[in-house]
Amino acid sequence: MGDTDLSVDIVSSLTSALAESNDLLAALYSLTQAAPQPGESIGAFWALRISEIVPARYVELSYKEEIFSYGNASESFLKVEEPGDDFTIVRSSDEIAGGDSIVVAMPRSSANYLAIELDNHCSTSIANLVRSVANYVDAALATADTRELEVTNKQLSRDIEMAATITDSLIPKTTPTLPGWNLTAKLQPARIASGDFYTFSVTDRSVIAAIGDVSGKGIPAAVAATVIVSTFSRLAASSHGEALSELTQALNSATSKFMNQAAVFSTLCLIKGDHDKIEIVNCGHSPVMVKTDTWSVIDAHCPPLGVLDDLHPEPQEFKYEELNALLVASDGLVEQTNRTGEQLGYEAFYDLVINSSSGEAGSMIDSVCGYLQEFAEGRPQDDDRTLVVLEKES
Protein backbone atom coordinates (compact mmCIF):
# COMPACT_ATOMS: atom_id res chain seq x y z
CA MET A 1 0.00 0.00 0.00
CA GLY A 2 2.98 2.36 0.33
CA ASP A 3 3.04 5.73 2.06
CA THR A 4 -0.61 5.87 2.98
CA ASP A 5 -0.62 2.76 5.16
CA LEU A 6 -1.79 3.25 8.70
CA SER A 7 1.60 2.77 10.24
CA VAL A 8 2.21 1.24 13.68
CA ASP A 9 3.61 4.62 14.75
CA ILE A 10 0.38 6.44 13.93
CA VAL A 11 -1.81 3.86 15.67
CA SER A 12 0.35 3.74 18.82
CA SER A 13 0.61 7.52 18.91
CA LEU A 14 -3.19 7.76 18.76
CA THR A 15 -3.59 5.13 21.49
CA SER A 16 -1.07 6.87 23.79
CA ALA A 17 -2.69 10.22 23.21
CA LEU A 18 -6.11 8.84 24.12
CA ALA A 19 -4.66 7.15 27.19
CA GLU A 20 -2.97 10.39 28.29
CA SER A 21 -6.29 12.15 28.00
CA ASN A 22 -7.50 9.70 30.70
CA ASP A 23 -9.93 7.89 28.40
CA LEU A 24 -8.55 4.36 28.58
CA LEU A 25 -11.74 2.81 27.26
CA ALA A 26 -11.52 5.03 24.18
CA ALA A 27 -7.87 4.13 23.80
CA LEU A 28 -8.65 0.40 23.76
CA TYR A 29 -11.55 0.87 21.38
CA SER A 30 -9.45 3.01 19.09
CA LEU A 31 -6.76 0.36 18.98
CA THR A 32 -9.25 -2.27 17.81
CA GLN A 33 -10.65 0.07 15.17
CA ALA A 34 -7.33 1.33 13.95
CA ALA A 35 -5.96 -1.92 12.54
CA PRO A 36 -5.23 -1.44 8.82
CA GLN A 37 -8.13 -3.14 7.10
CA PRO A 38 -10.93 -2.25 4.73
CA GLY A 39 -13.07 0.43 6.32
CA GLU A 40 -10.42 2.98 7.27
CA SER A 41 -12.95 5.77 6.92
CA ILE A 42 -15.12 3.99 9.54
CA GLY A 43 -12.07 3.83 11.82
CA ALA A 44 -11.58 7.56 11.29
CA PHE A 45 -15.22 8.18 12.14
CA TRP A 46 -14.90 6.28 15.41
CA ALA A 47 -11.62 7.97 16.31
CA LEU A 48 -13.36 11.33 15.96
CA ARG A 49 -16.47 10.21 17.81
CA ILE A 50 -14.60 8.74 20.76
CA SER A 51 -12.30 11.72 21.15
CA GLU A 52 -15.18 14.22 20.62
CA ILE A 53 -13.04 15.96 18.02
CA VAL A 54 -14.98 17.48 15.13
CA PRO A 55 -14.07 18.52 11.59
CA ALA A 56 -13.65 22.26 11.21
CA ARG A 57 -13.05 24.61 8.33
CA TYR A 58 -11.31 27.89 7.84
CA VAL A 59 -13.85 30.49 6.81
CA GLU A 60 -12.11 33.80 6.20
CA LEU A 61 -9.59 36.33 7.30
CA SER A 62 -11.50 39.42 8.37
CA TYR A 63 -10.02 42.55 9.92
CA LYS A 64 -6.87 40.59 10.69
CA GLU A 65 -9.01 38.03 12.52
CA GLU A 66 -8.96 34.46 11.35
CA ILE A 67 -12.36 32.83 11.59
CA PHE A 68 -13.09 29.12 11.81
CA SER A 69 -16.40 27.32 11.69
CA TYR A 70 -17.45 23.98 13.17
CA GLY A 71 -20.21 22.40 15.21
CA ASN A 72 -23.21 24.72 15.20
CA ALA A 73 -23.07 26.34 11.78
CA SER A 74 -24.32 29.69 13.10
CA GLU A 75 -21.38 29.92 15.50
CA SER A 76 -17.94 31.06 14.41
CA PHE A 77 -14.64 31.02 16.24
CA LEU A 78 -11.97 33.68 16.24
CA LYS A 79 -8.30 32.97 16.45
CA VAL A 80 -6.94 34.21 19.76
CA GLU A 81 -3.62 32.46 20.15
CA GLU A 82 -1.19 30.28 18.17
CA PRO A 83 0.92 28.55 20.79
CA GLY A 84 2.35 25.92 18.43
CA ASP A 85 3.26 25.74 14.77
CA ASP A 86 0.48 23.30 14.01
CA PHE A 87 -2.37 24.28 16.30
CA THR A 88 -4.42 27.34 17.10
CA ILE A 89 -6.57 28.39 20.05
CA VAL A 90 -9.87 29.91 18.97
CA ARG A 91 -12.68 31.49 20.95
CA SER A 92 -16.37 31.38 20.21
CA SER A 93 -17.85 34.60 18.87
CA ASP A 94 -20.87 33.85 21.02
CA GLU A 95 -19.80 35.51 24.29
CA ILE A 96 -22.48 33.69 26.28
CA ALA A 97 -21.36 30.30 25.04
CA GLY A 98 -17.75 31.47 25.59
CA GLY A 99 -15.33 28.56 25.58
CA ASP A 100 -12.00 28.17 23.86
CA SER A 101 -11.23 25.39 21.41
CA ILE A 102 -8.10 24.06 19.83
CA VAL A 103 -7.91 23.78 16.03
CA VAL A 104 -5.33 21.65 14.21
CA ALA A 105 -4.68 21.57 10.48
CA MET A 106 -4.92 18.18 8.77
CA PRO A 107 -1.50 17.14 7.44
CA ARG A 108 -2.55 16.54 3.82
CA SER A 109 -4.82 19.52 3.32
CA SER A 110 -4.46 23.09 4.48
CA ALA A 111 -8.21 23.56 3.98
CA ASN A 112 -9.28 20.92 6.48
CA TYR A 113 -8.99 21.17 10.24
CA LEU A 114 -9.99 19.30 13.37
CA ALA A 115 -11.26 21.04 16.48
CA ILE A 116 -12.04 20.14 20.10
CA GLU A 117 -13.53 22.22 22.85
CA LEU A 118 -11.25 22.85 25.84
CA ASP A 119 -12.64 22.46 29.32
CA ASN A 120 -10.31 24.99 30.93
CA HIS A 121 -7.10 25.75 29.15
CA CYS A 122 -4.94 24.11 26.54
CA SER A 123 -3.09 21.21 28.01
CA THR A 124 -0.23 19.45 26.30
CA SER A 125 -2.07 16.12 26.37
CA ILE A 126 -5.14 17.63 24.61
CA ALA A 127 -2.93 19.21 21.95
CA ASN A 128 -1.18 15.88 21.45
CA LEU A 129 -4.54 14.10 21.23
CA VAL A 130 -5.88 16.40 18.51
CA ARG A 131 -2.61 16.26 16.58
CA SER A 132 -2.55 12.47 16.84
CA VAL A 133 -6.17 12.08 15.76
CA ALA A 134 -5.48 14.43 12.83
CA ASN A 135 -2.59 12.22 11.74
CA TYR A 136 -4.68 9.08 12.18
CA VAL A 137 -7.72 10.42 10.31
CA ASP A 138 -5.51 11.77 7.55
CA ALA A 139 -3.72 8.45 7.07
CA ALA A 140 -7.00 6.51 7.29
CA LEU A 141 -8.61 8.66 4.61
CA ALA A 142 -5.50 8.51 2.41
CA THR A 143 -5.52 4.71 2.71
CA ALA A 144 -9.20 4.63 1.81
CA ASP A 145 -8.55 6.95 -1.19
CA THR A 146 -5.71 4.72 -2.37
CA ARG A 147 -7.85 1.59 -2.02
CA GLU A 148 -10.64 3.24 -3.98
CA LEU A 149 -8.16 4.19 -6.71
CA GLU A 150 -6.80 0.64 -6.76
CA VAL A 151 -10.32 -0.77 -7.09
CA THR A 152 -11.07 1.67 -9.94
CA ASN A 153 -7.82 0.75 -11.69
CA LYS A 154 -8.52 -2.97 -11.28
CA GLN A 155 -12.01 -2.53 -12.74
CA LEU A 156 -10.55 -0.55 -15.65
CA SER A 157 -7.89 -3.20 -16.28
CA ARG A 158 -10.56 -5.91 -16.21
CA ASP A 159 -12.69 -3.96 -18.72
CA ILE A 160 -9.69 -3.50 -21.03
CA GLU A 161 -8.79 -7.19 -20.79
CA MET A 162 -12.41 -8.10 -21.55
CA ALA A 163 -12.44 -5.80 -24.61
CA ALA A 164 -9.13 -7.31 -25.74
CA THR A 165 -10.53 -10.83 -25.29
CA ILE A 166 -13.59 -9.98 -27.36
CA THR A 167 -11.53 -8.48 -30.19
CA ASP A 168 -9.03 -11.33 -30.04
CA SER A 169 -11.81 -13.90 -30.27
CA LEU A 170 -12.71 -12.56 -33.73
CA ILE A 171 -9.27 -13.37 -35.10
CA PRO A 172 -9.29 -16.97 -36.41
CA LYS A 173 -6.97 -19.38 -34.60
CA THR A 174 -6.57 -21.54 -37.71
CA THR A 175 -6.40 -20.81 -41.42
CA PRO A 176 -8.56 -22.46 -44.10
CA THR A 177 -7.09 -25.50 -45.84
CA LEU A 178 -6.42 -24.85 -49.51
CA PRO A 179 -5.25 -27.91 -51.50
CA GLY A 180 -1.82 -27.30 -53.06
CA TRP A 181 -1.28 -24.13 -51.05
CA ASN A 182 0.09 -23.24 -47.65
CA LEU A 183 -1.75 -20.41 -45.90
CA THR A 184 -0.23 -18.98 -42.68
CA ALA A 185 -1.13 -15.93 -40.62
CA LYS A 186 0.22 -14.14 -37.56
CA LEU A 187 -0.95 -11.11 -35.59
CA GLN A 188 1.18 -9.51 -32.87
CA PRO A 189 -0.53 -6.60 -31.03
CA ALA A 190 1.72 -3.77 -29.85
CA ARG A 191 -0.52 -3.27 -26.81
CA ILE A 192 -3.10 -5.45 -25.10
CA ALA A 193 -5.55 -5.03 -28.00
CA SER A 194 -4.96 -4.65 -31.72
CA GLY A 195 -6.30 -2.44 -34.50
CA ASP A 196 -4.86 -4.91 -37.01
CA PHE A 197 -7.10 -7.77 -38.07
CA TYR A 198 -7.45 -10.66 -40.44
CA THR A 199 -10.30 -13.05 -41.00
CA PHE A 200 -11.63 -15.53 -43.56
CA SER A 201 -15.02 -16.29 -45.04
CA VAL A 202 -15.23 -19.80 -46.47
CA THR A 203 -17.87 -21.48 -48.64
CA ASP A 204 -17.62 -24.51 -50.91
CA ARG A 205 -17.28 -22.07 -53.84
CA SER A 206 -14.61 -19.68 -52.64
CA VAL A 207 -12.50 -18.27 -49.81
CA ILE A 208 -12.41 -14.56 -49.07
CA ALA A 209 -9.68 -13.19 -46.80
CA ALA A 210 -9.86 -9.73 -45.22
CA ILE A 211 -6.68 -8.20 -43.79
CA GLY A 212 -6.75 -4.65 -42.42
CA ASP A 213 -5.31 -2.04 -40.14
CA VAL A 214 -7.43 0.55 -38.31
CA SER A 215 -5.73 3.92 -37.79
CA GLY A 216 -4.50 4.55 -34.26
CA LYS A 217 -3.75 1.95 -31.61
CA GLY A 218 -5.15 0.31 -28.51
CA ILE A 219 -8.78 -0.20 -27.49
CA PRO A 220 -10.43 2.39 -29.81
CA ALA A 221 -8.71 0.85 -32.84
CA ALA A 222 -9.52 -2.67 -31.58
CA VAL A 223 -13.21 -1.83 -31.19
CA ALA A 224 -13.30 -0.44 -34.75
CA ALA A 225 -11.53 -3.60 -35.98
CA THR A 226 -14.19 -5.70 -34.24
CA VAL A 227 -16.96 -3.79 -36.00
CA ILE A 228 -15.25 -4.21 -39.40
CA VAL A 229 -14.56 -7.94 -38.91
CA SER A 230 -18.11 -8.72 -37.80
CA THR A 231 -19.59 -6.61 -40.62
CA PHE A 232 -17.28 -8.30 -43.16
CA SER A 233 -18.33 -11.75 -41.89
CA ARG A 234 -22.02 -10.88 -42.26
CA LEU A 235 -21.66 -9.33 -45.72
CA ALA A 236 -19.17 -11.86 -47.11
CA ALA A 237 -21.40 -14.81 -46.18
CA SER A 238 -23.91 -13.68 -48.81
CA SER A 239 -21.57 -12.24 -51.40
CA HIS A 240 -19.34 -15.10 -52.56
CA GLY A 241 -21.06 -15.05 -55.93
CA GLU A 242 -20.65 -11.29 -56.33
CA ALA A 243 -17.73 -9.19 -57.52
CA LEU A 244 -15.16 -8.27 -54.91
CA SER A 245 -15.63 -4.56 -55.65
CA GLU A 246 -19.28 -4.82 -54.59
CA LEU A 247 -18.30 -6.40 -51.28
CA THR A 248 -15.77 -3.60 -50.79
CA GLN A 249 -18.38 -0.91 -51.41
CA ALA A 250 -20.94 -2.67 -49.16
CA LEU A 251 -18.37 -2.91 -46.35
CA ASN A 252 -17.41 0.75 -46.77
CA SER A 253 -21.05 1.85 -46.69
CA ALA A 254 -21.86 -0.28 -43.66
CA THR A 255 -18.89 0.89 -41.58
CA SER A 256 -18.17 4.45 -42.70
CA LYS A 257 -20.72 6.11 -40.38
CA PHE A 258 -19.21 4.35 -37.38
CA MET A 259 -15.67 5.18 -38.50
CA ASN A 260 -16.64 8.78 -39.09
CA GLN A 261 -17.92 9.06 -35.53
CA ALA A 262 -14.88 7.28 -34.15
CA ALA A 263 -12.55 9.46 -36.30
CA VAL A 264 -10.72 6.45 -37.71
CA PHE A 265 -10.27 4.80 -41.08
CA SER A 266 -9.17 1.30 -41.97
CA THR A 267 -6.90 0.01 -44.67
CA LEU A 268 -8.15 -3.27 -46.10
CA CYS A 269 -6.91 -5.95 -48.46
CA LEU A 270 -9.57 -8.36 -49.72
CA ILE A 271 -8.42 -11.55 -51.43
CA LYS A 272 -10.89 -13.88 -53.05
CA GLY A 273 -9.88 -17.30 -54.29
CA ASP A 274 -12.30 -19.38 -56.33
CA HIS A 275 -11.79 -22.45 -58.55
CA ASP A 276 -9.40 -20.90 -61.10
CA LYS A 277 -8.18 -17.47 -59.98
CA ILE A 278 -7.37 -15.11 -57.17
CA GLU A 279 -8.70 -11.55 -57.06
CA ILE A 280 -7.19 -8.82 -54.93
CA VAL A 281 -8.66 -5.48 -53.89
CA ASN A 282 -6.32 -3.18 -52.01
CA CYS A 283 -7.92 -0.28 -50.11
CA GLY A 284 -4.90 1.72 -48.98
CA HIS A 285 -3.15 -1.28 -47.43
CA SER A 286 0.60 -1.74 -47.58
CA PRO A 287 2.66 -3.70 -48.15
CA VAL A 288 0.89 -6.19 -50.40
CA MET A 289 3.19 -8.33 -52.58
CA VAL A 290 2.72 -11.16 -55.06
CA LYS A 291 5.25 -13.54 -56.57
CA THR A 292 4.70 -14.71 -60.10
CA ASP A 293 8.10 -15.21 -61.75
CA THR A 294 9.43 -12.48 -59.48
CA TRP A 295 8.06 -10.52 -56.55
CA SER A 296 6.10 -7.33 -57.25
CA VAL A 297 4.14 -4.84 -55.15
CA ILE A 298 0.38 -4.46 -55.44
CA ASP A 299 -0.38 -0.75 -55.17
CA ALA A 300 -3.55 0.47 -53.50
CA HIS A 301 -6.60 0.54 -55.78
CA CYS A 302 -8.55 3.03 -53.67
CA PRO A 303 -8.33 4.89 -50.33
CA PRO A 304 -9.01 3.08 -47.04
CA LEU A 305 -12.52 2.34 -45.75
CA GLY A 306 -14.19 5.27 -44.02
CA VAL A 307 -12.57 8.03 -46.10
CA LEU A 308 -14.89 8.41 -49.10
CA ASP A 309 -18.60 7.65 -49.43
CA ASP A 310 -18.10 5.61 -52.61
CA LEU A 311 -15.37 3.10 -53.37
CA HIS A 312 -15.29 1.37 -56.74
CA PRO A 313 -11.96 -0.44 -56.90
CA GLU A 314 -11.03 -2.56 -59.89
CA PRO A 315 -9.79 -5.94 -58.56
CA GLN A 316 -6.48 -7.33 -59.80
CA GLU A 317 -6.67 -10.96 -60.99
CA PHE A 318 -4.10 -13.77 -61.04
CA LYS A 319 -4.54 -17.29 -62.43
CA TYR A 320 -3.38 -19.97 -60.01
CA GLU A 321 -0.85 -21.30 -62.45
CA GLU A 322 0.94 -17.95 -62.72
CA LEU A 323 0.96 -17.25 -58.96
CA ASN A 324 3.63 -18.65 -56.62
CA ALA A 325 3.10 -16.64 -53.45
CA LEU A 326 1.17 -13.73 -51.98
CA LEU A 327 2.02 -11.70 -48.89
CA VAL A 328 -0.03 -9.11 -47.03
CA ALA A 329 1.62 -7.31 -44.11
CA SER A 330 0.70 -4.33 -41.99
CA ASP A 331 2.80 -1.18 -41.79
CA GLY A 332 3.80 -2.09 -38.23
CA LEU A 333 6.45 -4.38 -39.71
CA VAL A 334 7.80 -1.76 -42.11
CA GLU A 335 7.83 1.02 -39.50
CA GLN A 336 9.58 -0.98 -36.77
CA THR A 337 12.50 1.05 -35.43
CA ASN A 338 15.86 -0.09 -34.14
CA ARG A 339 17.92 1.22 -31.22
CA THR A 340 18.97 4.33 -33.13
CA GLY A 341 15.37 5.14 -34.08
CA GLU A 342 15.85 4.15 -37.72
CA GLN A 343 12.82 2.55 -39.40
CA LEU A 344 13.14 -0.70 -41.35
CA GLY A 345 11.47 1.00 -44.34
CA TYR A 346 9.71 -0.35 -47.42
CA GLU A 347 12.75 -1.12 -49.57
CA ALA A 348 14.40 -3.15 -46.79
CA PHE A 349 11.11 -4.95 -46.16
CA TYR A 350 10.73 -5.87 -49.84
CA ASP A 351 14.30 -7.24 -49.81
CA LEU A 352 13.53 -9.16 -46.62
CA VAL A 353 10.48 -10.79 -48.21
CA ILE A 354 12.42 -11.74 -51.34
CA ASN A 355 15.25 -13.25 -49.28
CA SER A 356 12.83 -15.08 -46.97
CA SER A 357 10.84 -16.71 -49.75
CA SER A 358 13.41 -19.28 -50.75
CA GLY A 359 12.72 -21.62 -47.82
CA GLU A 360 10.05 -24.28 -47.39
CA ALA A 361 6.41 -23.26 -47.79
CA GLY A 362 5.13 -22.08 -44.43
CA SER A 363 8.49 -20.89 -43.15
CA MET A 364 8.28 -17.33 -44.45
CA ILE A 365 6.42 -15.78 -41.51
CA ASP A 366 8.92 -17.12 -38.99
CA SER A 367 11.79 -15.96 -41.18
CA VAL A 368 10.43 -12.39 -41.56
CA CYS A 369 9.51 -12.08 -37.86
CA GLY A 370 12.88 -13.49 -36.80
CA TYR A 371 14.76 -10.91 -38.86
CA LEU A 372 12.55 -8.11 -37.55
CA GLN A 373 13.38 -9.09 -33.99
CA GLU A 374 17.09 -8.91 -34.80
CA PHE A 375 16.63 -5.55 -36.52
CA ALA A 376 14.75 -4.06 -33.52
CA GLU A 377 17.80 -4.77 -31.29
CA GLY A 378 15.57 -5.17 -28.25
CA ARG A 379 13.44 -2.11 -28.92
CA PRO A 380 9.77 -2.73 -28.10
CA GLN A 381 7.28 -3.30 -30.89
CA ASP A 382 6.13 0.13 -32.18
CA ASP A 383 2.84 -0.91 -33.78
CA ASP A 384 0.56 -3.90 -34.31
CA ARG A 385 2.00 -6.39 -36.78
CA THR A 386 0.08 -8.67 -39.10
CA LEU A 387 1.43 -11.02 -41.70
CA VAL A 388 -0.64 -13.29 -43.94
CA VAL A 389 1.24 -15.45 -46.44
CA LEU A 390 -0.08 -17.76 -49.15
CA GLU A 391 2.59 -19.99 -50.73
CA LYS A 392 2.29 -22.63 -53.43
CA GLU A 393 3.44 -26.04 -52.21
CA SER A 394 6.26 -27.44 -54.26
Place this chain on the structure above:
Amino acid sequence: MPIHVSNERSPVVSAAGRFDAYSVSDISNQLSSLLDEGIVDIWVDLSETDFIDSTALADLVRFMKRARAAGGELTLWKPSDAVRVILELTSLDLAFSISSNGAIPGVTDSDRRS
Protein backbone atom coordinates in the same frame (compact mmCIF):
# COMPACT_ATOMS: atom_id res chain seq x y z
CA MET B 1 6.42 22.33 -33.83
CA PRO B 2 3.01 23.20 -35.28
CA ILE B 3 2.41 26.83 -36.11
CA HIS B 4 -0.69 28.68 -37.12
CA VAL B 5 -0.50 31.57 -39.53
CA SER B 6 -3.45 33.89 -39.26
CA ASN B 7 -4.82 34.88 -42.60
CA GLU B 8 -8.45 35.67 -43.03
CA ARG B 9 -8.70 34.48 -46.63
CA SER B 10 -6.74 31.26 -46.38
CA PRO B 11 -5.65 30.22 -42.92
CA VAL B 12 -2.62 27.95 -42.91
CA VAL B 13 -1.94 25.40 -40.22
CA SER B 14 1.58 24.07 -40.37
CA ALA B 15 2.65 20.66 -39.12
CA ALA B 16 6.43 20.72 -39.05
CA GLY B 17 8.49 17.82 -37.67
CA ARG B 18 6.70 14.67 -36.50
CA PHE B 19 2.95 14.69 -37.06
CA ASP B 20 1.76 11.69 -35.06
CA ALA B 21 -0.39 10.52 -32.18
CA TYR B 22 1.66 12.61 -29.76
CA SER B 23 1.44 15.91 -31.62
CA VAL B 24 -1.91 15.53 -33.35
CA SER B 25 -3.95 17.31 -30.68
CA ASP B 26 -2.14 20.65 -31.29
CA ILE B 27 -3.08 20.63 -34.98
CA SER B 28 -6.58 19.31 -34.25
CA ASN B 29 -7.30 22.11 -31.82
CA GLN B 30 -6.28 24.70 -34.40
CA LEU B 31 -8.30 23.10 -37.21
CA SER B 32 -11.29 22.69 -34.93
CA SER B 33 -11.14 26.34 -33.83
CA LEU B 34 -11.03 27.55 -37.43
CA LEU B 35 -14.01 25.41 -38.45
CA ASP B 36 -15.92 26.47 -35.31
CA GLU B 37 -15.35 30.08 -36.39
CA GLY B 38 -16.93 29.28 -39.77
CA ILE B 39 -13.63 29.32 -41.68
CA VAL B 40 -14.02 26.39 -44.04
CA ASP B 41 -11.20 26.83 -46.59
CA ILE B 42 -8.07 25.77 -44.75
CA TRP B 43 -4.56 24.88 -45.88
CA VAL B 44 -2.37 22.43 -44.01
CA ASP B 45 1.31 23.00 -44.70
CA LEU B 46 3.05 19.62 -44.72
CA SER B 47 6.22 20.81 -46.46
CA GLU B 48 8.34 20.39 -43.33
CA THR B 49 6.69 17.28 -41.94
CA ASP B 50 9.29 14.56 -41.30
CA PHE B 51 6.88 11.79 -40.36
CA ILE B 52 3.13 11.23 -40.40
CA ASP B 53 1.29 8.30 -38.82
CA SER B 54 -2.20 6.87 -39.26
CA THR B 55 -3.61 8.76 -36.27
CA ALA B 56 -2.60 12.07 -37.84
CA LEU B 57 -3.92 11.00 -41.25
CA ALA B 58 -7.25 9.98 -39.68
CA ASP B 59 -7.51 13.41 -38.10
CA LEU B 60 -6.85 15.13 -41.41
CA VAL B 61 -9.58 12.95 -42.98
CA ARG B 62 -11.96 13.97 -40.20
CA PHE B 63 -11.36 17.68 -40.75
CA MET B 64 -11.46 17.27 -44.54
CA LYS B 65 -14.97 15.82 -44.14
CA ARG B 66 -16.02 18.63 -41.78
CA ALA B 67 -14.72 21.30 -44.18
CA ARG B 68 -16.44 19.71 -47.19
CA ALA B 69 -19.71 19.26 -45.29
CA ALA B 70 -19.59 23.00 -44.59
CA GLY B 71 -18.98 23.80 -48.26
CA GLY B 72 -15.24 24.36 -47.95
CA GLU B 73 -12.04 22.41 -48.48
CA LEU B 74 -9.03 21.32 -46.48
CA THR B 75 -6.04 21.37 -48.81
CA LEU B 76 -2.72 19.70 -48.09
CA TRP B 77 0.03 22.04 -49.20
CA LYS B 78 3.36 20.80 -50.53
CA PRO B 79 3.53 17.47 -48.71
CA SER B 80 7.13 16.49 -47.99
CA ASP B 81 8.54 13.33 -49.58
CA ALA B 82 7.90 11.38 -46.36
CA VAL B 83 4.22 12.40 -46.38
CA ARG B 84 3.77 12.03 -50.13
CA VAL B 85 4.96 8.40 -50.02
CA ILE B 86 2.40 7.55 -47.34
CA LEU B 87 -0.39 9.38 -49.18
CA GLU B 88 0.41 7.41 -52.35
CA LEU B 89 0.80 4.04 -50.59
CA THR B 90 -2.61 4.43 -48.98
CA SER B 91 -4.22 6.09 -52.04
CA LEU B 92 -5.27 8.91 -49.74
CA ASP B 93 -3.88 11.21 -52.43
CA LEU B 94 -7.08 10.30 -54.32
CA ALA B 95 -9.20 11.56 -51.44
CA PHE B 96 -7.46 14.78 -50.40
CA SER B 97 -7.13 18.03 -52.25
CA ILE B 98 -3.37 18.42 -52.59
CA SER B 99 -1.44 21.42 -53.85
CA SER B 100 2.19 20.76 -54.61
CA ASN B 101 3.00 23.98 -56.43
CA GLY B 102 2.49 27.68 -56.17
CA ALA B 103 1.47 30.00 -53.43
CA ILE B 104 -1.52 29.82 -51.18
CA PRO B 105 -4.10 32.45 -52.23
CA GLY B 106 -3.70 35.56 -50.13
CA VAL B 107 -0.59 34.37 -48.32
CA THR B 108 2.83 35.89 -48.87
CA ASP B 109 6.08 34.41 -47.68
CA SER B 110 6.26 37.02 -44.96
CA ASP B 111 2.89 35.81 -43.64
CA ARG B 112 4.38 32.41 -42.97
CA ARG B 113 6.28 32.51 -39.75
CA SER B 114 7.78 29.83 -37.55
